[in-house]
Amino acid sequence: AKAAGRGCWSLYSEEMGERSRRRLAIEEGLRHAIERGQIQVHWQPKVDLAQWEIVGAEALIRWSHPELGRVGPDEFIPIAEQCGLIDGLGHWVLEEACRAAVNELQGLTISVNVSAMQIQFGHFLEDLKTLLQRYQLAPQRLELEVTESVILDDPDQALAMLHAIRETGVRLALDDFGTGYSSLSYLRCFPFDTLKIDRSFITELLTRQDAQAIVRMITELAITLSKRTVCEGVETAEQLNAICATGCNEVQGYLISAPVPLSAFPRSLPERPSV
Ligand code: C2E
Ligand code: CA
Ligand code: CA
Ligand code: CA
Numbered sequence: 168a169k170a171a172g173r174g175c176w177s178l179y180s181e182e183m184g185e186r187s188r189r190r191l192a193i194e195e196g197l198r199h200a201i202e203r204g205q206i207q208v209h210w211q212p213k214v215d216l217a218q219w220e221i222v223g224a225e226a227l228i229r230w231s232h233p234e235l236g237r238v239g240p241d242e243f244i245p246i247a248e249q250c251g252l253i254d255g256l257g258h259w260v261l262e263e264a265c266r267a268a269v270n271e272l273q274g275l276t277i278s279v280n281v282s283a284m285q286i287q288f289g290h291f292l293e294d295l296k297t298l299l300q301r302y303q304l305a306p307q308r309l310e311l312e313v314t315e316s317v318i319l320d321d322p323d324q325a326l327a328m329l330h331a332i333r334e335t336g337v338r339l340a341l342d343d344f345g346t347g348y349s350s351l352s353y354l355r356c357f358p359f360d361t362l363k364i365d366r367s368f369i370t371e372l373l374t375r376q377d378a379q380a381i382v383r384m385i386t387e388l389a390i391t392l393s394k395r396t397v398c399e400g401v402e403t404a405e406q407l408n409a410i411c412a413t414g415c416n417e418v419q420g421y422l423i424s425a426p427v428p429l430s431a432f433p434r435s436l437p438e439r440p441s442v
Contacts, residue, residue: 189235193243196232197252201259206230208263209426212433213278213397213417216410219439223276225312225419226264227426228256248284257285258294265302268309271429278310278340283317287324292331299335306336312363314342315349326356333358340397345385354392362389364415366400372409379409386413404440 200206206228213223230238247253261279268277285291299306311332318325333339340361341349345368354362364385371378382398389396398410401420410418422440424433 190246192232192235193238193246194250194252196235197230197243197247197250197256200230200232201255205232206256206259207428208260208267209428210267210272210432211419211426212424213276213419214423214436215417216415219436221275221433221436222417223278223310224267224272224432225278225426226260226267226280228260228280229426244282248282253282253285254288257281261295262298264309265298265304267429268304269302271432276308276310276338278312280312280342283313283320283325286313286317286328286332287320292328292335295332295337296335299337307338310338310340310361312340312342315344315347315353318349318353318357319347322353330358345381351388354388354394359394361395361397363397363399366420369398369400369402369406369410369420372406379413382410382415383413386415390414407440 196205207230208226209229210224211227212221213225214220215222228240228244230240230243232238244253244256247256261281264277264279268275298304299309313329317329329339338360339358340363341354341357341359342363343365344362346365362385364382368378368382372382386396395416396414397417397419398415399419401407401410401418401422403422406420407418407422423436427433
């Protein structure tokens with residue numbers, strides 16, 4: 168029993184060691200990832216359902232670590248936030264987005280994910296204005312995607328900050344909508360232009376009645392509040408059809424295109440799939 172106990176312990180500690188080594192490697196790697204050219208932005212098209220036309224592109228960050236290989240943003244963004252690197256990383260993505268907006272992605276609305284922490288830095292607003300000016304980018308071409316974590320920390324401060332951002336003309340989207348705790352009063356007070364319905368609802372759209380009802384309810388609510396809706400994670404023609412019936416404005420997902428480098432960004436769409 169003693170030996171087994173020790174065996175368990177050593178397995179456990181090895182796993183812990185493995186995990187903290189990975190975390191440390193990510194933290195260390197992140198410090199120099201930009202200057203070493205390991206970070207890239209991939210772009211996923213956003214399609215307007217009424218026109219069946221690409222109207223926008225979402226910037227999604229990609230990192231290839233020399234030893235760890237591809238590390239996903241779901242893993243490294245929280246680490247960047249914890250060790251004070253999100254500011255630099257976020258600024259870099261925002262600048263890449265402005266650059267692409269006035270070059271390869273002319274005519275499209277450009278969406279950039281920003282973390283709650285990034286917005287809370289005092290200089291965020293100034294940086295944003297500086298970039299718009301430097302790239303001569305019309306503010307309405309840029310949309311910032313935030314999750315409701317931005318609201319939860321300090322709703323009053325967030326409200327003031329989001330209004331200040333919205334006043335520049337830059338648009339705001341509430342990402343992962345439906346997954347958290349957002350109350351309806353937030354939707355009324357906060358200056359969001361767009362609600363992005365979380366992928367989990369789209370995944371269950373054809374298999375669960377409640378998912379369908381929720382998507383329909385969100386789009387109806389959005390129409391009432393004069394906001395646009397985007398469904399993310401659309402993978403099949405059947406899902407697309409079901410979404411069309413709800414009155415949602417835009418879709419994104421592997422059905423149309425995965426996020427790709429600028430050089431592979433689709434110029435036009437295939438025929439609208441029918442089922
Ligand atoms: P998100 O903003 O909700 O992005 C959607 C995620 O779903 C992306 O994962 C995208 O690649 C993936 N996706 C798109 N279409 C489909 C589909 O049809 N099926 C499936 N299964 N997945 C799909 P990704 O690129 O790994 O990003 C994960 C999260 O990391 C993002 O979630 C966002 O919260 C965060 N993130 C990504 N780039 C940035 C960034 O530049 N800054 C910040 N702060 N966060 C970022
Ligand atoms: Ca997003
Ligand atoms: Ca999302
Ligand atoms: Ca997400």
